[in-house]
Amino acid sequence: MSEVERSIRVRAFLEQWLSVILIAAVLLAAVGGWWSYQVYATPEVERDEVTVSQWSESTAYDHSSVIVNESLVFEEGERVHNRPVYYVNLAEELDVTYTYEHTAEDGSVDVTTDMRLVYRSVEDDDVLWEYAEPLATGSDEDVTADGNHTVDATVDIDDVFETIATIEQELGAAGTIEIRVVSTSNVEGTLSGQSVSDSYESVMPIAVNQQTLRVLETETIDESGQRTETVERTVGPSGIEAAGSALVLVLGLGTFGGLLFARQNGLVYLSADEREILRIHQQEQEFSEWITSGTFPSEREYEATVLVDDLEGLVDVAIDTNKRVIKDEQLGVSTVLDGEYVYVYVRPDSPAGEWLVNYADTTMAEFEEYDF
Incomplete structure (x- = not known):
């Protein structure tokens, strides 16, 4: 999984559980504040018998x-x-x-x-x-x-x-x-x-x-x-208590403030393309037995290049033709090579997406209407 995909999965998790995490951050900050109060505002008093x-x-x-x-x-x-x-x-x-x-x-x-x-x-x-x-x-x-x-x-x-x-x-x-x-x-x-x-x-x-x-x-x-x-005599807090209470408080406040800022600036919400990439990743996990990493062929050796709308459809083609899906990580494209035809699915984040779309001769829907 690429760093981009990892980032998308993290933001997808935050988007789904944002409210819960914000509540947890508030509770964490409250615990840190209460602990700090106990450490500093109500110090422990020791009583000793002194001759x-x-x-x-x-x-x-x-x-x-x-x-x-x-x-x-x-x-x-x-x-x-x-x-x-x-x-x-x-x-x-x-x-x-x-x-x-x-x-x-x-x-x-x-x-x-x-x-x-x-x-x-x-x-x-x-x-x-x-x-x-x-x-x-x-x-x-x-x-x-x-x-x-x-x-x-x-x-x-x-x-x-x-x-x-x-x-x-x-x-x-x-x-x-x-x-x-x-x-x-x-x-x-x-x-x-x-x-x-x-x-x-x-x-x-x-x-x-x-x-x-x-x-x-x-x-x-x-x-x-x-x-x-x-x-x-008043006993000052230990280093562990002082550092621990401050760390919990700062962690709670920092998490809450950071997530609130991210939500207000739309940093935790996924775009349509990012949702598609996430869906593709899930499909790749689901259909991993049909997918093999490889390189998209650069020369046109096929009668027609068919553009497939989604990865699931491409896997269906692989099943129908008893072929494997070849995934080109660098180019951001997945293909099924079947005799005279190459079936192509272009990821939304493909660096050569426009060229790959223009490279195709027809879409899958058009391909199914004609008998080549």
Whole structure:
């Protein structure tokens, strides 16, 4: 099929379906416009939780003792700090300092602490008995990051052994004796704009025997806190969304405008000759088994050249004479060669149409009236 025939078929399709295509173009443009509106006019909003402030709360123990009996290792009156072991023969008291502090840049808290000395007997993982007595209490208001809350207490070593002896006398000796300095702090206030209300328990365990007090690993608090806010941010359209919506809109508007212009200027309507060419193409497809490409003979070797009105009639001649239709693409003519006669059909778009018509001796209608 030539480019001319392809162009005619395309315009024939547009002529037949023009209204439908125009409606489809309008719908496509509407979809593109709605999509573009959704992309640009109503952008997506993302909400994120953002930490605006952070702080920590912690507790700690310090302990020390004054040497009251001189020895080769320690001098009388010397204070020893944070030792793992304190010797009963050298000291009478164990001084304990409990500290609570926080790091919040803004805000303050009120802190109240109760310290108690807890006695217990442990066997494997079982606690056989437990007894507690108060050591000290303390409270501070408006504790900021620049300060802290402290409570001091003193553990009398002789009293510890006297209490243990009394309990063992009443209950009998069993298990391993431990004492624990337990501090319970109640914290109320506001830190970095965040309201806090917590209770913390810290423990300093001590293993005791007749010669030593051994301070074990303390159980203190190291808590972190934060204040968050919900932040909204507008998310711009992705490149695919932006390009896709614009492309659909432009494609719809361009198609509609182009077809409207073509219709108003008659560019989609076929002329009579073009309709004939289209009809010929359809007939060529229908009768393709009777048509062969070839070249129109340039020399007059026949008794008569008969001009046929249409391709269908020429195919009828080929059927009647049991011949083939020879189609000359370049000249735009189809022929049936039958002995002394040549039957010719000239396409409307033939570049030599006038010459070919004049070349003919008679028309098919005239030919059928006479007996040659």
